[in-house]
Amino acid sequence: MNNLETASSGILHQIPVELWNQILHAGQGFTVEDLKTLCFVAPLFKAICQPLIYKTLAFRDAKIPCGYSFEEVETQEVTHDVNQWKRDVTGLIRAERRLHLIGEHPSLSTHPQTISVGVMSYAWTRSLPPADKTALSKAAYETFSKLNGTLLHTLPSFTRLLRLEIGVFPIDDKLMRAMSLHPTLRELKLRSCSFTTLTFPIPSIRLLECSELSQDQAAAAFCLASSQHLEELRIENMEVLAILKGLRARPESKSMLTKVHRLTIVPTGAKLDLVGVETMLSYVPALRQLDVGEASISLPEGDQALKSSIIPCLRRFAGPVSFARYVVPGRPVTDIRCVDGTSGAFAETLAELRVCLDPLCLSTATAEGITTLHLPPHMIVPIWLLSRFVAETFPCVVDLKLTVSGLVKPMDRWFPFGPNRRRCRRRWRRRCTDGVVGPLGEGTVEGMVKDIRENVENELVSGFYNPCHTAKGVDYATIRVSPPPSATHTSSSLQDIDSVPTLPNVCNDVVTNSAGVPSRDPQADDYQEALIYFALGWYPLPAGIQTLVLMPGVFPSLNDITWPMYPPPFGSPGAVEEMTLDAVVTALGKRYPSLGSATLVASNGRLRERMRIPGIGNGATRWTVLGT
Numbered sequence: 001m002n003n004l005e006t007a008s009s010g011i012l013h014q015i016p017v018e019l020w021n022q023i024l025h026a027g028q029g030f031t032v033e034d035l036k037t038l039c040f041v042a043p044l045f046k047a048i049c050q051p052l053i054y055k056t057l058a059f060r061d062a063k064i065p066c067g068y069s070f071e072e073v074e075t076q077e078v079t080h081d082v083n084q085w086k087r088d089v090t091g092l093i094r095a096e097r098r099l100h101l102i103g104e105h106p107s108l109s110t111h112p113q114t115i116s117v118g119v120m121s122y123a124w125t126r127s128l129p130p131a132d133k134t135a136l137s138k139a140a141y142e143t144f145s146k147l148n149g150t151l152l153h154t155l156p157s158f159t160r161l162l163r164l165e166i167g168v169f170p171i172d173d174k175l176m177r178a179m180s181l182h183p184t185l186r187e188l189k190l191r192s193c194s195f196t197t198l199t200f201p202i203p204s205i206r207l208l209e210c211s212e213l214s215q216d217q218a219a220a221a222f223c224l225a226s227s228q229h230l231e232e233l234r235i236e237n238m239e240v241l242a243i244l245k246g247l248r249a250r251p252e253s254k255s256m257l258t259k260v261h262r263l264t265i266v267p268t269g270a271k272l273d274l275v276g277v278e279t280m281l282s283y284v285p286a287l288r289q290l291d292v293g294e295a296s297i298s299l300p301e302g303d304q305a306l307k308s309s310i311i312p313c314l315r316r317f318a319g320p321v322s323f324a325r326y327v328v329p330g331r332p333v334t335d336i337r338c339v340d341g342t343s344g345a346f347a348e349t350l351a352e353l354r355v356c357l358d359p360l361c362l363s364t365a366t367a368e369g370i371t372t373l374h375l376p377p378h379m380i381v382p383i384w385l386l387s388r389f390v391a392e393t394f395p396c397v398v399d400l401k402l403t404v405s406g407l408v409k410p411m412d413r414w415f416p417f418g419p420n421r422r423r424c425r426r427r428w429r430r431r432c433t434d435g436v437v438g439p440l441g442e443g444t445v446e447g448m449v450k451d452i453r454e455n456v457e458n459e460l461v462s463g464f465y466n467p468c469h470t471a472k473g474v475d476y477a478t479i480r481v482s483p484p485p486s487a488t489h490t491s492s493s494l495q496d497i498d499s500v501p502t503l504p505n506v507c508n509d510v511v512t513n514s515a516g517v518p519s520r521d522p523q524a525d526d527y528q529e530a531l532i533y534f535a536l537g538w539y540p541l542p543a544g545i546q547t548l549v550l551m552p553g554v555f556p557s558l559n560d561i562t563w564p565m566y567p568p569p570f571g572s573p574g575a576v577e578e579m580t581l582d583a584v585v586t587a588l589g590k591r592y593p594s595l596g597s598a599t600l601v602a603s604n605g606r607l608r609e610r611m612r613i614p615g616i617g618n619g620a621t622r623w624t625v626l627g628t
Contacts (some may be wrong), residue, residue, distance in 0.1 A: 013044065024048050033140075054111035057102065059095035059120055060167065085136045091142055092119070095454045096147040101460060103154025112158050117151055118167020118191060119144060129325045134264065135445045143449070152178055162185035163207075173197040177563070180204070189234075195220035202226060209234040210246075218246030223450065227254040230549055233284070234264040240272055245281050254548060260284040266293030274326070278310055287311040290327065292319030305329045305359070315365075321376055329362035335372040336360060338379075345382045353389055361393055369396030377403050377551060383530055384521045386537060391540040400542065400596070401549040404530045527552040528576040531600065536588035545592050549599040605619075 024030060024038070024045070031333060037047040069477075094118065102108045155161075157177045164185060171193050179185060180202045189209035203226045210221045210233075218238060225233065227250075235243055243265070247255070263284055264271075272280070281287065290311065307332040316335035317327050324336055347353040356379075363370060373394055375386075381417065383404045390400065408529070518538055533539045539550065576620060587596045589612060599609045 015488075017044070019132055019207070020044065020048055024052070038416065038536060045197065048519060049109045051390075054102065054108055054114070057099070057112045058113040058116045059099060060116055082136070085140065086448070086452065089140055090145040090452050090456060092140065092147055094273060094460070096143070096150050097453075097456055097460055099147070100150050103150070103157040109154075109157040110159055111161055114163040114165070115158065115161060116165035116167075116189075117147070118165070118169060139445045139449055148175075149176075159184065160402055161185055161188070165189040165191070165209075166193055167191040168193065170194045170196055171199075176200070190221050193217065194379060195222070198567055199223040201229075203229045204232060207232040209236070211236045213238055213242060213246075215239070215242040215245045219241040221251035222246040222250055224248075227257055228259060230257055231259055231266075232262040233257065233260050236266040237268050237529070239269045240267050240276060243267060244276060244279060247280065250283075255283060257284050258286055261286060262289040262291070263287055264291040269530055274306070278306060280304070281310050284311065286313060289316040290319070294318075294322055316372075321379065325356075325359035328360050330364060332365040333363045334365045334368055336370060336371055337372065338376045339374070340437040347379075347385075348387060353385060357389070357393070369398055369608075370394050372399040373397045374399075374401035374549075375403065378552070379555070382521070384533075387534070387539040387541065394543070395542055397542040398544050398546040400545055400547070401551070401554040403551050406526055527601070528580060529574065531581075531584045535584040535591070538592055540594060543592070544594050546594050547597045548595060549590070552601055556598050576600070576602060577589070581610075 017323070022037070032053055035053050038045040038049045040046075040054070066323075076551075099117065100117075102112070102258055113381045151166075151169075152175050155164075155175075161182065161184055164179065164187070166189065171190075173196075176197055176199060179188065180200070182204070187209075188205050189211070191211040192213065200223065202224050205224060205226065206223050206229065208221075208230055210218065263281075265280070281290075281524040299381055305326050310326075312331060314327065314331040314333055316337075317324055317333055318337040318339055319327075321338040324338055327333070328336065345355055350390065359369065360373075371516045373390065375390075386402060390397070390402070398425065479568065518533065521533075530539070534550065581600050581602060584600065588598060589595050597609065
């Protein structure tokens, strides 16, 4: 070792390992490629970076369609896509070999905490292999079966595994037992999986996610939940009937999931009605957090609410505001996050607004009250009406998210992408057939699979950037690689706000009367003027506000049938310059001493978050800008 290497090594070890851990930890801007390169800089960096590289293993890129003979719907032309088959088989073989190499390595196998393995969902992967006449499909299925076997073989080797995600896999008795016997496995996600054996509760599983399961599959999947151990259940992209049948299929003596404190439900197809909701929620009596997907609940007219005996301990709700009106009353809810994506409420008067939001005030959490309130982005209420109502009706709120808008009457029917845009969609549908795939002689397919396997093996052994390169013990001491191209950052560094303009300099156009009150409300599209009204106290906020998000509202008018899903960059008269935002935030901070974070939108359409940083010594504070 030369003098330069000795000096470098000494400098590295003079800095505490804990500090290096903080510097190199995920979330500090380092990419996986950066971490791989650092592994070859010094043993210290390898010890820190290698666990971060292998913390999550994802094998989800493989695709295996049913047959490789494709018939165009319009032209009726039949083609044999051998190149697509090669790409699919390469993905399957690469996933299987990577999983094998990492699982067999004594050091690398201790790093993964999450493994996600699966393929794109196609019908024949859930049943028997395709017929012998489809040689390409059969070869792909055999490769997929080997990936399944490798997962079963290596699963016990991952001694720190916490989460397993499986997609389109047949779960047999061997895989069931491997999962149940794994000492550290706590979370399980199943997507479009089939079950070839009877399932039983796995006590170690604390979080169970089910997605795209049929009625029979749902019944088997829900039986994996231990009534005394499962703490969180997530159900997504499943039919309502499948969900209800799956819950009812649980053994009667163990049907209640008494430890589940969080439920996420995003069904597809038919909407849940109140009877179905009450049936579902009756299985989780200790629920404390409920997340409901947008537009997934069908509600009757009237003021009917859920029975008070159902989920009496609920503390947090996230979902449509229309459903919150039925869930919040009679329960100690303190956290309400209404996240409607394309549907909303329309209120032009205080009476209409009360009909919409007054039920949220019926929470039984009287001591602390509602502390978090996020109203949906498409709730069309004049901001001068909404802000005063929130400040007076929800005085305990410390985390508030509002949409700043004037009154723009909505269309009778909203189209998330506009009718015109919908008509412009091109129809690209191809129907897969299970016919004979070309003139393939005996041994041709096997030879192609062998060539692909050899290429993948060489790639995994010699590729510097592949995360499995150390599994073969290759000497990289003499390898020199060019640095990867610099990434385009989407966030700016922290900036301290040292000096900002005063509000009078940016609100010269606001006309006030003799009492100092503005003579008019802002125009519907003037986001900047509305922010100034907040900063000067003309639009009130809860006195103890700590986190504030004020988003500009963009809604369809009667003549606008092509409104976008997301607001475009703002132009005149709603444009807000950075210096104006700084002035608004500074004024808000003086008016509300507890305010620690404010998120507004700049003229380029990007979110700008400002955080209050406590001062040193004299107790003064300053604001720091986080660009996103």
